Amino acid sequence: MIYASWLLIIAMIVLAILSIEFKDLIAAVVAMGAVSLIISLLFLFLQAPDVAMAEASIGAALTMAIYIIVVRKTERREK
């Protein structure tokens, strides 16, 4: 379990850096949603299922959808 947590934390940091570095904004938003999903898994490992549920539904679903709507309304490529 502890090794799985370390793997998830490393993946989360890599995805967070990628979400800043991606020039394609849709890819950046997807990376951000993956960060939220991994955070919710970590909350589950830390025995906080309430917070995990809120993070999975708000952070990974609704926030991502709102960002994607905004990207679709503006521009897809970062200049």
Add this chain to the structure above:
Amino acid sequence: MIRKITYGIFLGIIVLSLVLFFVAFPFGKNKMAVGKYYLKNDIKQTGAANVVTAVTLDYRGFDTLGEVTVLFAAAAGVAILFYVLEEDKKKRERQVYPNFIVRVGSRIIFPFILLFGSYIFIHGHLTPGGGFQGGSIIASGFLLLYLAYPGERVNRNKLSIVEGLAGITFAGLGLWGLFTQGNSFLFNFLPKGQLNMIFSAGILPIIYIAIGFKVASEFAGIVDDMMCEAVCSGGEK
């Protein structure tokens, strides 16, 4: 050059204070006196099997009312920014719908998402989860329908009625406890019942159901505002 030196000094101060804080912090030891009190007295005082619900709705019920108010203010702000006065009907009809599988699949899965969200906020005092979690799951079901049918909209007036009724239920229960039963806001005046049953913990399940409806309608309203701004707003002004 001076700017870089200033940045470096500030960064050093922040890192130093963080290091000092984490060195002084007693990791791995339970020093929370209030937490121990809640764990010990929760079942006797509130009758809720889920301690988190007992804390958020009974011991800290007033804070939850404030949280709901903040969420309402946020939804109202999004509505003020994005509300579309004149819909462009032709643009809505020109929307490209996704393929058959997505449309039919979303219609099949939507009632199950509603059921799951309702389960979570109805059992908020027994199992992990509660009004906020269940409400946001229901709102993500609405989001799925919006993605499958971009030209359709929910009825905003009905959403507002549901939201208002839920808010009145929450505040009204609190005031009822204040004026008739005890002398505190959100006083738990219903019988505690038997532990681990669905009708237990007094007014906590009723409040969580109200919060579930309120959060679901607010998030669905936010999604509706943003989708409609993207899909059916008429030209630039």
